[in-house]
Amino acid sequence: GAVVSQHPSWVICKSGTSVKIECRSLDFQATTMFWYRQFPKQSLMLMATSNEGSKATYEQGVEKDKFLINHASLTLSTLTVTSAHPEDSSFYICSAKTITTGTSYNEQFFGPGTRLTVL
Amino acid sequence: DAKTTQPPSMDCAEGRAANLPCNHSTISGNEYVYWYRQIHSQGPQYIIHGLKNNETNEMASLIITEDRKSSTLILPHATLRDTAVYYCIVSVSGNTGKLIFGQGTTLQVKP
Numbered sequence: 001g002a003v004v005s006q007h008p009s010w011v012i013c014k015s016g017t018s019v020k021i022e023c024r025s026l027d028f029q030a031t032t033m034f035w036y037r038q039f040p041k042q043s044l045m046l047m048a049t050s051n052e053g054s055k056a057t058y059e060q061g062v063e064k065d066k067f068l069i070n071h072a073s074l075t076l077s078t079l080t081v082t083s084a085h086p087e088d089s090s091f092y093i094c095s096a097k098t099i100t101t102g103t104s105y106n107e108q109f110f111g112p113g114t115r116l117t118v119l
Numbered sequence: 120d121a122k123t124t125q126p127p128s129m130d131c132a133e134g135r136a137a138n139l140p141c142n143h144s145t146i147s148g149n150e151y152v153y154w155y156r157q158i159h160s161q162g163p164q165y166i167i168h169g170l171k172n173n174e175t176n177e178m179a180s181l182i183i184t185e186d187r188k189s190s191t192l193i194l195p196h197a198t199l200r201d202t203a204v205y206y207c208i209v210s211v212s213g214n215t216g217k218l219i220f221g222q223g224t225t226l227q228v229k230p
Binding site for chain 2: 036113
């Protein structure tokens with residue numbers, strides 16, 4: 001099956017610093033990638049949809065200036081948490097969709113997640 | 120908001136079939152039913168999807184009612200490694216479709 005990787009798998013940073021998380025589709029090209037956030041004992045919350053070569057579309061309530069998303073190629077999307085604060089500590093997960101033409105479903109492949117802890 | 124309703128938790132004996140229900144009474148004609156699962160501290164894993172017909176793959180079976188308002192995911196012989204949170208999601212087809220996760224069902228497989 002298609003493989004999605006994330007780097008780093010975990011990161012600890014000081015309050016006020018910025019952190020970049022990478023999401024890569026390893027064996028397929030992804031025109032669309034998604035970023036999710038998950039707090040302990042809660043479900044995944046969709047943050048934004050990232051399309052290659054265009055600006056990301058953010059879900060309601062997600063600050064686009066705080067969570068910068070770049071999708072520069074068909075295999076790489078990055079999420080930068082700017083000026084991180086302890087409340088940004090969470091599990092960040094990306095997913096990627098294969099390039100599909102004429103298909104009738106919406107299969108996404110998820111990365112293993114990145115655990116961010118802001119001190 | 121998620122368009123599905125699932126029981127918060129279920130238990131299943133190892134080796135027995137696990138039947139996980141999902142209600143999606145407001146599903147639209149162009150929306151598929153997807154099932155994913157998430158093992159603790161990992162990314163979600165795709166299990167199966169369907170539109171109208173029942174589906175089966177190496178992991179599970181998906182039974183969709185004729186009116187499409189509910190479905191059941193069946194793990195035929197549950198193992199301890201199947202302990203996870205199972206999410207039922209409805210989504211439109213095509214490249215614009217998004218997966219909106221609800222609270223899911225925590226399945227505990229017991230020896």
